Amino acid sequence: xxxxxxxxxxxxxxxxxxxxxxxxxxxxxxxxxxxxxxxxxxxxxxxxxxxxxxxxxxxxxxxxxxxxxxxxxxxxxxxxxxxxxxxxxxxxxxxxxxxxxxxxxxxxxxxxxxxxxxxxxxxxxxxxxxxxxxxxxxxxxxxxxxxxxxxxxxxxxxxxxxxxxxxxxxxxxxxxxxxxxxxxxxxxxxxxxxxxxxxxxxxxxxxxx
Numbered sequence: 001x002x003x004x005x006x007x008x009x010x011x012x013x014x015x016x017x018x019x020x021x022x023x024x025x026x027x028x029x030x031x032x033x034x035x036x037x038x039x040x041x042x043x044x045x046x047x048x049x050x051x052x053x054x055x056x057x058x059x060x061x062x063x064x065x066x067x068x069x070x071x072x073x074x075x076x077x078x079x080x081x082x083x084x085x086x087x088x089x090x091x092x093x094x095x096x097x098x099x100x101x102x103x104x105x106x107x108x109x110x111x112x113x114x115x116x117x118x119x120x121x122x123x124x125x126x127x128x129x130x131x132x133x134x135x136x137x138x139x140x141x142x143x144x145x146x147x148x149x150x151x152x153x154x155x156x157x158x159x160x161x162x163x164x165x166x167x168x169x170x171x172x173x174x175x176x177x178x179x180x181x182x183x184x185x186x187x188x189x190x191x192x193x194x195x196x197x198x199x200x201x202x203x204x205x206x207x208x209x
Contacts, residue, residue: 006047006067007039013059028054076109077101078140080121085139085156085163112202118144120199122156124165128179129154133165137206143199148175156198159187165201 014021014035021039022032028051037043046067047055056063064070079101102121109116124137132154133139141156148155152169157177166187169176177187177195187195 006065007042009065010035010055011039013055013061013065017059024055024058027058074106075103076106076116076119077103078116078119078121080138083163084123084125085141085165108203112140112142114142114202115144118142118199119202122163124204128181128184129165129167130181132180133201133204134206137204139165139201139205140203141199142202145200145202146197147200148197152176152178154201156201158196158198159191159194163198168195168197 013019014024021036025032025034025036028034030051038047049068052063052066052068056066056068062068062070109119120141120143121138122141124133124139125135127135139156146155148168148170150170152167155166155168157164157166157168166177167180169178175192175195177192179186
């Protein structure tokens, strides 16, 4: 249950559970009119922290429902997709089957400045983005970020049904799509215009041998 008005939220909880304002107030060690006055008269302006915690535990709701701070998540689960984005010749992608996700510290997600709802993990294959991204690296893709700058950033793109990992920059009205490995030629002209941005690569994981 969520509400912008903690007084209305408390009133609904009391009614839903068939509780008494007076009995709940006395359970808090307050005078019998305490919660009734809080809900109907706005006095006190906010519940004391101890009272709020006790009521939240009693009704089994988050303290944020009663006007407290929202609890930060203990972990962020990022889904892993059963696809590979090629950093090489390219591989056809027929579907995106979700595998078990990976748990990340919320502090890392905040530091990356990304929305957890747009994140996916996929595997990179090939050597065209060496030394930045190696074959077998796990990359985190922010599908909510498709902003291309003139300086260029690394994106997963879809080109003719193939997922690729490339460095993409704004070039005039179009895109400049290149590999970090100079042995691989850039994608240019009409081919580049067919590219669809899937999302920006914001993190990678690599196993050390």
